[in-house]
Every structure is written in C-alpha cells, then in structure tokens.
Amino acid sequence: MHQAVIDLLSGAEGAALNIPAIAQRAEVNHTSVYRRWGSLDALVADTVTTRLERDSPLIDTGSLRGDLLAWAEAGVASNRTPEGLALVRAVAMSMPISGRARAERSQHFQRRMHSIERIRERAVTRGENPPPLEQIFDLLIAPFYVRALFGIDLPATGYPRLLVDRLLGEGTTPDTT
Amino acid sequence: MHQAVIDLLSGAEGAALNIPAIAQRAEVNHTSVYRRWGSLDALVADTVTTRLERDSPLIDTGSLRGDLLAWAEAGVASNRTPEGLALVRAVAMSMPISGRARAERSQHFQRRMHSIERIRERAVTRGENPPPLEQIFDLLIAPFYVRALFGIDLPATGYPRLLVDRLLGEGTTPDTT
Numbered sequence: 001m002h003q004a005v006i007d008l009l010s011g012a013e014g015a016a017l018n019i020p021a022i023a024q025r026a027e028v029n030h031t032s033v034y035r036r037w038g039s040l041d042a043l044v045a046d047t048v049t050t051r052l053e054r055d056s057p058l059i060d061t062g063s064l065r066g067d068l069l070a071w072a073e074a075g076v077a078s079n080r081t082p083e084g085l086a087l088v089r090a091v092a093m094s095m096p097i098s099g100r101a102r103a104e105r106s107q108h109f110q111r112r113m114h115s116i117e118r119i120r121e122r123a124v125t126r127g128e129n130p131p132p133l134e135q136i137f138d139l140l141i142a143p144f145y146v147r148a149l150f151g152i153d154l155p156a157t158g159y160p161r162l163l164v165d166r167l168l169g170e171g172t173t174p175d176t177t
Numbered sequence: 178m179h180q181a182v183i184d185l186l187s188g189a190e191g192a193a194l195n196i197p198a199i200a201q202r203a204e205v206n207h208t209s210v211y212r213r214w215g216s217l218d219a220l221v222a223d224t225v226t227t228r229l230e231r232d233s234p235l236i237d238t239g240s241l242r243g244d245l246l247a248w249a250e251a252g253v254a255s256n257r258t259p260e261g262l263a264l265v266r267a268v269a270m271s272m273p274i275s276g277r278a279r280a281e282r283s284q285h286f287q288r289r290m291h292s293i294e295r296i297r298e299r300a301v302t303r304g305e306n307p308p309p310l311e312q313i314f315d316l317l318i319a320p321f322y323v324r325a326l327f328g329i330d331l332p333a334t335g336y337p338r339l340l341v342d343r344l345l346g347e348g349t350t351p352d353t354t
Contacts, residue, residue: 010274082274092269092326097187097259102328134332138320138340146319149269149326151279155311163315 001026001033005047009086019043041094048087058115064123064130065168071115072140072160079148088148116141131167139167178203178210179224186221187263196220218271225264235292241300241307242345248292249317249337256325265325293318308344316344 004026008017019040023030037043061067078084096102116136123130130136140163147154156162181203185194196217200207214220238244255261273279293313300307307313317340324331333339 085274089269089274092266095326095328097262097266137324137329138343139316142319142323143315146323146326147314149272149323151272152314166315 001028001043002047002050005044006051006083006086009044009090010082017044044090044094048091051083051087058118060122064119064126064128065164067119067122068136068140068167069160069164071119072144072163075141076144076154076160079144085148088145092149136167140164178205178220179227182221182224183228183260183263186267187259194221221267221271225268228260228264235295237299241296241303241305242341244296244299245313245317245344246337246341248296249321249340252318253321253331253337256321262325265322269326313344317341 001022004022005017007025008021017040019033020030022040022043023033026033033043037046059067059070061070079088116133120130120133120136131139143163144154144159146152178199181199182194184202185198194217196210197207199217199220200210203210210220214223236244236247238247256265293310297307297310297313308316320340321331321336323329
C-alpha cells in the first residue's frame, strides 16, 4: 500500500492521488483502505513516516560528527530519488496553510527531527556538546531540503560534509575521516 | 487574474486550481485566459513571479547587511501570510520531480534569487565583500523557506537578523541599527 502511494506520488505530473487510485494500484479493495487509514491524508502521512524511518537508520558511528554526517548523507541521497522527493513534497503539501490544523500537522515533519534529537542525546551521553536543535535545523537540514523542494542543484558531491563542518564550526579544518 | 490564482491557492484545502475556476473567480472568459497564458503552469508561474517582485522591493539601505536584512524581513513576513505561503508552495509543487523539465522549471525560484544577485552586485560596487550566492542561499534563504513549507515555527522575532548575523559571521556582535 505504501508503495502504491509512492508510485502515484512520484509518477507523471498530475497523476491523481486518491484512495480509489491507490487501492487499484495496490490491488486491494478501496473499502479496506478506508477502513484501515480513514483518509487519504492519514495514509500519506503513514507512508511518509514509515519510509523516512526506513531511509534514515540511526547508525551509531561513535561521534556526533559521524552520526550527523551519516544522517545528512542518507537524507540527501533519499531526496535525490523521485520517490524520496515525492515524500518530502507530500509532507509539505499536506501541511494546512494556516490555523490549528497546520500546527498539528507539522508533527509529521518533526517526526523526522526526532532522529536528530536521538543523535543529540547520544552525543550528550558520550560527553560531547551538540549544537541546539534549532541550529541543526537551520544549518544542516534546511539547506538540502529546500534545494530538493525548489529543484536547486546541490553545490558539490561533498555537500553533506560541508553542511556538517559549517554546523560544527569546523569549516576551515580539512577532515579525512 | 493573479489575485484569483492566489485566492484559490490559499483557500480551503482541496480547492480545485484550474483555469475554468480561476477565470470564473476573476470574472473573465476562460478562453481569454488560455489565449493569454496558454497553460495553468504558465499562469501560476507568472502570478508567483509578479507577486514575489512586488513583495521584495530592493531598497538600497546603504549596506550589504541592511539590504540582506530588509530582504529577509520582507520574505519572512510574506511567508507568514496564507497568500505568500501559497505562492511558495505553488513554486515547489510546480517543480517536476525529475528530468529536463525539472531543471527548466527551477528558473522560477531562481528569479527570486536574482534579487540576491542584485544585492550582491550593489555591495561589490560599494567596495563590500559579499558572501557567495551559495552561502546566502544556505544560511539566509533556506532556513526560513523550509520552516514555512513544513510549518515549523520561527525561533524568535529577531530571526531574520539572526540569519543575517550568522551569514556575515557576526553572530557574537550585538547590533543596534
């Protein structure tokens, strides 16, 4: 079912994303889709969350720097695929424009940031001093997500490393790990 | 016509955005809309570009720092409105997922970055040394755009200033301009 959602999201422009179309593609009866997920939004949200967790395993590399780099590299690689990009767009588009519904829905994206919270906690346990979440969001996450959404090229193959270096204030120190 | 597009984009979730609906709202004949713009994509792109240019007047404040701050404050304020946010989303959504069409379409967003190019050129003329466009994109633009798209709160009222300070490497210097 998740794959059917992703196929439709990342398919030709203008492909209709609706429960009957998803059910047809997944070869199940659409009434059972409604029974399990209740709404298209809930199904999309479930798909996105499941896929993001699968694409972002939290490998403990032994250092904050290594963990952030592994996370960013996985995220950049995921956003480069039509499927991954379709999911990111689905999250952005499922966000109501305003009001209380918007605040509630932003939790979907924040689910992804929970990985970052776990990376931060692990660093604290090691005795490292991780940057605040807000800084990680601005300096590490925002640049590659907004480039994916607006179709702006990533500057270079070492881009995740550049972002991590900038975040950790190590921009001038070459790193050979 | 532009206002009709914006009204529909920022209206209730799921409102249909199509040329007949836009024409009806603007109280014109839909055949004249097709004649002038040719396609829905072209009309949305034209609306977005026109509105962004209007919302981002390039005031010459006399310094690179002042110009960037004015630009970022206008952008943050615009993204806080349902109309402004709807336009940003429309740009992201009109971007094909992959292929040559994606590369071509990314020009729409880059139109907005031309303002930044003009700010940079003005700084060079004054004898200032502006950061590269890539850095401005990552450190100033990406954080507030991605927050708008994913419904993540901005950290504080002085957020545009924080971003400009960070970009210009003045994070530790209080500024009272």
